[in-house]
Amino acid sequence: MNRRRFLGAAAVAAGASLAGGGPAGSAAAAAEPAGADVHRQHIRLTQPSGRVITFDKHEDLLTVTQPDGSVACLAHPRASFDGFTAASQWSVAQAGYFRAYATWLYLIEAFVFTYPGVEITEIEPWIENGETWRVLDVTFPPTIDTHSTTQRYYFDAAGFMVRLDYEPVINASLPTAHYQPERAAVDGAVITTEHEIFSRNADRTPDRSLVRISLNVTGITLR
Numbered sequence: 547m548n549r550r551r552f553l554g555a556a557a558v559a560a561g562a563s564l565a566g567g568g569p570a571g572s573a574a575a576a577a578e579p580a581g582a583d584v585h586r587q588h589i590r591l592t593q594p595s596g597r598v599i600t601f602d603k604h605e606d607l608l609t610v611t612q613p614d615g616s617v618a619c620l621a622h623p624r625a626s627f628d629g630f631t632a633a634s635q636w637s638v639a640q641a642g643y644f645r646a647y648a649t650w651l652y653l654i655e656a657f658v659f660t661y662p663g664v665e666i667t668e669i670e671p672w673i674e675n676g677e678t679w680r681v682l683d684v685t686f687p688p689t690i691d692t693h694s695t696t697q698r699y700y701f702d703a704a705g706f707m708v709r710l711d712y713e714p715v716i717n718a719s720l721p722t723a724h725y726q727p728e729r730a731a732v733d734g735a736v737i738t739t740e741h742e743i744f745s746r747n748a749d750r751t752p753d754r755s756l757v758r759i760s761l762n763v764t765g766i767t768l769r
Contacts, residue, residue, distance in 0.1 A: 555768040558582045558653040563762045582653040589650040601646035603691055608643045632718035647691040663687030721746035732766045739763045
């Protein structure tokens with residue numbers, strides 16, 4: 547049902563509220579209206595300040611438009627992180643790039659598996675909190691910006707995506723366990739509304755002592 551509904555949609559619109567530490571977050575953030583194209587990696591975020599962040603992967607360009615109309619562009623934004631460590635400070639454009647490509651992925655979710663060049667391998671099931679989850683290793687082509695080239699997705703018995711693991715290359719490849727505990731049905735599509743992101747231990751368990759980043763998605767529409 548998700549795939550059929552996304553095929554007939556051009557974009558997903560929502561409000562995204564991100565909170566957490568690190569170079570792209572803050573102690574708390576108001577909802578940012580987001581418009582994500584379904585059939586290409588393109589997204590526009592409007593921040594509470596009025597600043598507009600636009601990312602287009604085909605052009606490989608991140609654009610920051612300030613409330614006064616001034617525009618700054620960052621070409622090949624991923625390459626701008628070369629040599630960065632977990633302690634490196636990000637520019638406004640770099641932080642915007644992270645928020646843009648990540649939010650696009652979270653709004654499109656598993657529909658991105660249908661994009662050309664995406665490779666999917668099912669591995670052994672994972673047991674967590676007494677539940678058995680199916681697990682897919684998904685490898686993305688260079689035409690899609692993701693946290694890491696190969697990401698691991700977990701699905702519960704009902705077929706809902708409940709977790710993904712990755713090592714974000716723009717943030718020192720820190721092992722991450724990303725949970726999706728809440729979701730909503732929108733015009734026949736199911737989209738995650740609550741994201742909780744933790745550090746991941748060597749045994750694949752999450753370090754739940756600290757929620758590193760949280761993201762809430764509201765007001766979702768497909769058009």
